[in-house]
Amino acid sequence: MATVDLASLSVREANERIREFAEAGEDVDVLNPDARHHIGVGLVRPITLRIHGSAGYFCGGLTDGPRVEVDANVGWGLADNMLSGSMVVRGNASAIAGVAIRGPDVVVHGNIGSRAGQVMKEGTLLAGGNASFMAGYMMYGGRLVICGDSGEQLGQDMTGGTIYVGGRIQSLGTDAMLTDLDREDADELAEFLDRYEIPFTGSFQKIVNAGKQLRYARSEPRVRVIPFFEASEVTNYWNEKVQEDVSIKAQLGRYRIRGYGAARPLAHLSDLAFKQDLSMVPPDPGAVDRVELSTSLGGRFGATPIELSMPVMIAPMSYGALSKSTKIALAKASALSDICDNTGEGGLSDEVRAAAKRIVFQCLGGRLGWNIHDMRRADGIEIYISQGAKPGLGGQLMAKKVTPEIARIRGIPANIDLRSPSRHPDVLGADDLVIKVEEFREATGYEKPISVKLGAGRVKDDIKIAYKDGFDYTCLDGLQGSTGAASSEVLEFVGIPTLSAIVEGLDALEEIEATGMPIVLMGGIKDGLDTAKAIALGAHAVAMGTSAIIAGGCIACLQCHVGQCVVGIATQDPEHEKRYQIDPEALNIHRFLESVRWQLASILNAHNYANVYELSRADLVALTREAAEITRLPYAPEYRDAPQRLQVATG
């Protein structure tokens, strides 16, 4: 029996020792826990961990297999995302007990705080006492048992799973309903109560999802829509596009959903120009060898940085929105170009892990596909707060794409119109976020860079929070970013353009004299020229999503949400996915990325710069008054006709 005493050890040291003991198969007693956070985080061995006192936030979080016992109380996020094993708390648990669990038994003898079992997928969460409001909020599966009373809005927005309440129910949430408790339920419950020695003699009421809101009442019409970008402000007012929009809404009775990003004209990097005459640079296959493009991200707090052969990353796009074939092709292309891939929502598959040389594993509010094992085998961890295409809103994955396999990975019922949560269960403010970041560091031994993805909204405030909360780097995503599905109004009108975002972000960091937190800019970056401009403005790197997809065969029909993608990219239908040829498309994406590299190198050559970070604002001018206002670069319309196109190298 091993002992770890928190009276003399930091939580970080204690967790390191606990993991060492666990590797040796030894059970551990934790003394003097004194309600400290993150105790036992990241355990993946089936040992018994006894905590003699109270524990703080995320006790036993991001674990698989341990048996954890706590003598007294626990803070927020008990057993966060625990995959298997058991957690027994003798006292009370605070908010979001059993958040995002995927299989364990989580037993709290006392009361549980608000939003218990939020986004839980599998396993049992039991409270011997009462539950505060919104227990079972957005639960996707598993069993939530409340022996005492339940607060308001029980089972709010649940899509799956079962809730049992022994006491009084204050009110039911949207789409939750009472149903009959059958003999089998009662027996199983009795067995569970016995196993954990919970005294309970009453009878339970059973609550399940009523199934009225799992699908949109009407799906998108299968019409040949006008595919591209014609906005009412630009051409005649009641143009065909506007008419089409009105007619389709007349059928749907709600907002339209489509793929891609904002289509209306916005100030962008194309409204900036280099003062240097780029046409004078001859196509030179040797250009790349004469410049330094490589960089790294994520060493701010001593993690192993992510190395990049050039300041370009693949933007996060989910397995779900995209087919597995497409995800593999992107991973392969990122490896061929020696850059870094990103999982997006929906987990990290073995195939993608194997294909990508480096990959960042993204954590979203629904925790769909999120787990400790993939955290460990990723090269970086990213907390998604929002994205440029739809800041403040969650993802939408239409039922057609929620196949049994996608549902299994994400831990959700199949064939629902999945509306991913728009916010994290355990991040309701900057103060909670800092504790979340620390949890990820504890879970991965402080080895992985932890980044944050921010959709541009209140950029100045948000980026200061990102800095203060200790992120290694920030991905800042502008309005021109695309998505697999969102309401078209949101795509067009919600968010801050990429150009404004980077300027505001850098201004904010300067205001608080922040150093050492790089910004990765994304949202409509389409080539090496955009990349060079972004870096000249002050971004450390860029990420490309849409352009990589187009390089890999996308025909930009905007129907990503439908699930019948004709080129096999935005689909989960095997018949459609068959059309996608992984290796040739991987090569196409790779060649596109290499064209970006060549363009970057040529621009540096034209400036006689040896290193990509020699680019600066001094090299740029603004071609429009709006872009000049946004960037404070000199307004120089005379550059409008100057050649800014670079010839693409061959071979």
Next chain:
Amino acid sequence: MCGIAGILYKDGATPRALGSDLITMLDGCQHRGPDSTGFALYHEGTEHDRLRLRFFVGEGEEASSTLARIKEKMSEFGAEVIEEELIGSTARVIVRFDGDLQAFAYAMEHVAKVVSIGSRLDIVKDIGGAHDVDDNYHIAEFKGSHGIGHVRLATESDVTPDASHPFWATGFADIAIVHNGQITNYWKMRRRLEKRGFEFNTDNDSELIAVYLADKLAQDHTLSEALESSIDDLDGTFSFLVSTQDEIGYAKDRLAAKPMVMYEDGDLVAIASEEVSLNRLFPGEALATSEPTPGTYRTWQRST
């Protein structure tokens, strides 16, 4: 974005180690707010016509000249300065005064940034952690019966001493607030109070809560009644602690988005954002804590 803490020793007759206990609790949740730290402390045994005032005056030459302006304005109001001290970036002044407090307080606000006014209240707040503020203002030496404190992570406003918490209820003596959250009907509530002649010195929603509660108390409501109505009148997410001459209380919004944990025994009641702060007062013990339920409030009074 922050952490809050408060403590009240039930036997008010014997002053206790209030300063060091609050430092311990705030240090325990400093991760929630490393930018600045503040304390609202209540002195013992003040005579009825004495007022304690603390101002932000800056340092050096600026401090002396601001203090001179403050004293000039004080004499206009017939306030006799009994004690004065420049400490950290503040000036602490004790005066003999028994006129119209609100008019006096607003006049003071117009000369300098007031940190707090009260016959017993003294707010000390500055940038840095709990121990940094203690180094500059000797909080640990403070003995008393109750007080509240705050650690701040600045999100929407600058990291400056005057943007730190706690907030004093501008214009009212002895009322302080620490708040974690965001009041979304801030401007609506503020305009209502302004129409009735109240002044605000910041755009901070914590100041609004303090003035709101102080106004209720001035209308002879009890602190409990004031807190009860605050839950209906304030929109947004909030967990706050309020302190008066001899009470502390909390209120928590119905969404319970901001944490709060409390511990009570025969000797004291302690409330904080996280249990880790409470456990710091009782190292090695498993405390029987409880979590205020959403939409609730409560107050505690010290015995005298």
